[in-house]
Amino acid sequence: MVDMTKTTTEKKLTPSDIRGVFLRSNLFQGSWNFERMQALGFCFSMVPAIRRLYPENNDARKQAIKRHLEFFNTHPYVAAPVLGVTLAMEEKRANGAEIDDGAINGIKVG
Template identity: 45%
Template sequence: MSKVITKQDLNKVFWRGIFMQFSWNYERMQALGYCWTILPVLKKIYKDDSQGLKSAVTRNLEFFNTHPYMAMPIMGISLAMEEAASDGEEVDGNAISSVKVALMGPLAGIGDSFFWFTLFPICAGIGVSLSTGGNILGPLVFLLLFNIFNIGTRYFGLQYGYKFGGDFISKLEGGNIMQRITEGTTLVGLMVLGVMTATMVSVPLGFVVGTGEQAMSLQQIFDGIMPGLVPLLLTLGVYKAIKKGMSSTVVLFAVIGIAILGAVVGVL
């Protein structure tokens, strides 16, 4: 197969892909941004075949929705298959569309598990720790750490997606790699959230029970049962409230109200 797509073409797709979400809509989600991102390369592939270009644009305007950071591997695979189709190989439009549909769901799950539930809490925890110590670099460190993975995933995902082409799916399916990655990142994310709950959520109970040498604060009593028990209960309560459909803003003001009331009556 003759190669039409160059590294410069892929770099152009990478930079355009950063703005893919700008045309998000409720009818086809990311489809318009997806097609716009790869359009210059499609024009290069089908420069002498107007009907082929029309068909390629039409199928790349079909419904598409995945984690925005994980869209690049799918673009790389799609472009490799479009290039093969334009060269007369046995790759039809239905196969290209099927690959997009097959990958966007699993990669969305991996992206959500890794970026939102694992990487974001870790980077935010590091940034918050620096900020609470008075270090102005806290927000910058958070942005730097998070975007190293963000940009790296986009860039190398596009490059390797194009390199592997249609074989990418079979490589991922072998040994249930996708399932293992999703489960692993979810587990790490939950562990990080548990650590952040214990170290960053503070509920100081100042109410004293008893008198004299026998006097003990509620904080000491709960710490004797299980250190960090009250922050854990508060976190679980907030989680349950949001899961039941309560607005996060309402939950936030409720926690603030409880804190003020507890301070007034001397419990907190």
């Protein structure tokens, strides 16, 4: 008998994705504004990871983009650890962990 169970592969960020996030993070301040401060730069930095973790252009990807457009402000030199923790949480969430939006945004706003 053939096993017809659906196998799911783990979604994992590649070194290239992480490097892309790092390179984009150098542009954090380029889109600073008074409403959400560095949120647009943070979201722009996260795009390579979001594309890898949510390859289908569906609601999960749209929600991830919206999640990272929430208020964010820090010194640009301190943003790297916040990005790293957020990347790890996003990766776990994409693989089925029960991490809600509040937990991810809580990392970004302290």
